[in-house]
Amino acid sequence: xxxxxxxxxxxxxxxxxxxxxxxxxxxxxxxxxxxxxxxMGPSGSGKSTLLTIAGGLDExxxxxxxVEGTVLGGLGNxxxxxxxxxxxxxxxxxxxxxxxxxxxxNVALPRELDGERSRxxxxxxxxxxxxxxxxGLADRFPDEMxxxxxxxxxxxxAIVGERRLILADEPTGALxxxxxxxxxxxxxxxxxxxxxxxxxxxEARHAAWADRVVFIRDGLVVDESGADSAEELLEVSP
Amino acid sequence: xxxWGAMSIRQALLALLEPGPMYGYQLRAxxxxxxxxTWPLNVGQxxxxxxxxxxxxxxxxxxxxxxxxxxDQSGQHGPAAAQVMYRITTSGRGEVSxxxxxxxxxxxxxxxxxxxxxxxxxxLPGVDVASLIQQQRTATMTALQDYxxxxxxxxxxxxxxxxDLAWSxxxxxxxxxAEAEIRWLDHCEARLxxxxxEGRLHTPARPTTPLTRPQPATHEEExxx
Ligand SMILES: Nc1ncnc2c1ncn2[C@@H]1O[C@H](COP(=O)(O)OP(=O)(O)O)[C@@H](O)[C@H]1O
Ligand SMILES: [Mg+2]
Numbered sequence: 001x002x003x004x005x006x007x008x009x010x011x012x013x014x015x016x017x018x019x020x021x022x023x024x025x026x027x028x029x030x031x032x033x034x035x036x037x038x039x040m041g042p043s044g045s046g047k048s049t050l051l052t053i054a055g056g057l058d059e060x061x062x063x064x065x066x067v068e069g070t071v072l073g074g075l076g077n078x079x080x081x082x083x084x085x086x087x088x089x090x091x092x093x094x095x096x097x098x099x100x101x102x103x104x105x106n107v108a109l110p111r112e113l114d115g116e117r118s119r120x121x122x123x124x125x126x127x128x129x130x131x132x133x134x135x136g137l138a139d140r141f142p143d144e145m146x147x148x149x150x151x152x153x154x155x156x157x158a159i160v161g162e163r164r165l166i167l168a169d170e171p172t173g174a175l176x177x178x179x180x181x182x183x184x185x186x187x188x189x190x191x192x193x194x195x196x197x198x199x200x201x202x203e204a205r206h207a208a209w210a211d212r213v214v215f216i217r218d219g220l221v222v223d224e225s226g227a228d229s230a231e232e233l234l235e236v237s238p
Numbered sequence: 239x240x241x242w243g244a245m246s247i248r249q250a251l252l253a254l255l256e257p258g259p260m261y262g263y264q265l266r267a268x269x270x271x272x273x274x275x276t277w278p279l280n281v282g283q284x285x286x287x288x289x290x291x292x293x294x295x296x297x298x299x300x301x302x303x304x305x306x307x308x309x310d311q312s313g314q315h316g317p318a319a320a321q322v323m324y325r326i327t328t329s330g331r332g333e334v335s336x337x338x339x340x341x342x343x344x345x346x347x348x349x350x351x352x353x354x355x356x357x358x359x360x361x362l363p364g365v366d367v368a369s370l371i372q373q374q375r376t377a378t379m380t381a382l383q384d385y386x387x388x389x390x391x392x393x394x395x396x397x398x399x400x401x402d403l404a405w406s407x408x409x410x411x412x413x414x415x416a417e418a419e420i421r422w423l424d425h426c427e428a429r430l431x432x433x434x435x436e437g438r439l440h441t442p443a444r445p446t447t448p449l450t451r452p453q454p455a456t457h458e459e460e461x462x463x
Contacts, residue, residue: 042428188390204379204420205413208386213379215372223372225379 003066004165004196005031005054010063012049012219023049024060025219031196033164036188038210039200046219047200048169054198055090055167056080067165085110089158091168095150097142103129103153104138107160114161128156132186148179155186159195166190166197172206184209247279248287249337252296252330259300259325262288272404274388276412288324296330299323352419356426367430375423382416385409 007029014021023046031037039047052058053065056072065072067087072080084090097106107125112118129135132152142150151171158166168187172180180203188209191197199210207213215223254260254268262284269279291297300323326334352374359365388394394406 042424185390204382204417205386207379208382208413208416209390210383213376213383215375223376225376226383 002033003030004033004068005029005198006066007050007054007060008064008066010050010053010060010065012046012053012058013061014049022219024053026063027216027219027221029054029214029221031165031198033196034191034194035212036191036197036199036210038207038213039198039216040202040204040207040213041216043202045216047216049219050216051090051167051169051198051200054165055088056084057090082114085114086161087163087165089155089160089163089166091151091154091158091166091171093170093173095142095147095154095174097150097153097157099142102139102141103134103145103156106142106153107157110157111161116161124160125156128160129153131159132156146179147175148182151175151179151183152186155183155190159190164195166195168197169200170202171199172201172203180206247283248291249334251284251287252291252326253334253337255297255324255326256331256334259323261321261323265324268401271401273408274405276408288322291330292324296327296333297324298327300325360430368427371423371427371430375420378416378419378423382413382420385412385416389413 007027010024010027010029011022012024014023027046027050029037029050039050041047049058053060054067056065056067059073067083070083072083075083097103098109101109104122104125107128108116108118108121111121111124116124126135126138129138129152132155134149134152134156137145137149137153142153145153151174155166155168155171158168166187171187172183175183184199184206187197187199191211197210199206201207211226213225214221215225250269251265254265260268263281265288266279266281266284288297292299356367356370359367359370389406389409393402394409397403397406
């Protein structure tokens, strides 16, 4: 399995002087193709910081982040933005859909921003909505959908155009248990189909859908469950 | 074995005989159909349990089955135990119905060993409670990942028979237990950290330095010694 996401000894210091916060203190982390990795830790332990840095929405103070072999720090702003539209899908707890756009338009947006013609972008959006099971809601606006449906749209937007890295920060936080489970099923099947997924969650039952669970405390990875050590060894040898 | 004692095996096997007579090996298969390999039963346990049920007149041989008069070559479990078919008796049915109408006593919660271990650990100097908690959390999470894998694949994922539904409910029970244990560990960790920060504990939550016995003031020495 190839590493889709790799963080090497990443630190992130927010603020400076008296207000300095060491949100990440040297994190190395890998998510491979086909793998769903869960990140668990108490509030304030650095989970969201880790995810925004992995997604190119924030930059590390030191250390490197690479996505599909490309070091994000080596790209300019434009290059990173392009990476975010084509390779990285991001799912937030509060869905983050644009209220004035329909489901299909929300999903098509990253493709259109990337220069895709509208018709082609819409076709890709419909395929993504189909994949998350809500093809029938393509022309609805966010406020005409339930929380679970909106989160499906957000996931469709994160996977549209075969993006290989899906990052989800507490995607089930605002949803009831059954709907949360459905969202997990979608992330899982996307990873089974070859994407790499990183899921931040505080729910053990949701983390349990992952192949590996990484525990973080005070900006450090302290432990990991479910790691396949045999596979780990195979990775090291050429 | 936790709360799964010999008593429950006896009751479960007896209850499985309600719909109709069965051989010992069938009973075992029926049991595992519902519970997977969660609480594996060996053949010996099944026959020992059946022998006791028979002694207590809760089950009986079905006429013509078995080999009381046949040549016995099976050895271990009495006269050709595998060939004996068992049937539940009237008093057996009474016992089953009592089992289903009486709550399982919560005298031995399954988390006892961990709760006791932690209760002792937090009071002893030199025990790294934080890593005890983390190691347990990782182990429990690994088990939870296994249960979740079983739930989303295999016969528990699309239960179309009552036995498969039963198995999926057993998995749910394991999931809920593991989840509760992880929540409890998170809770313990948070409370111990808070107590350590506030300096309220005489034994540090992460005792890298050994606990020093409180020194009695000099003028009390004669009194307390
Ligand atoms: N933009 C920011 N400015 C200052 N401090 C921040 C900022 N973002 C996060 N932090 C701090 O960094 C630490 C980690 O935060 P975060 O990554 O959001 O944790 P989590 O997602 O695990 O709750 C916290 O102490 C938080 O207060
Ligand atoms: Mg967060």
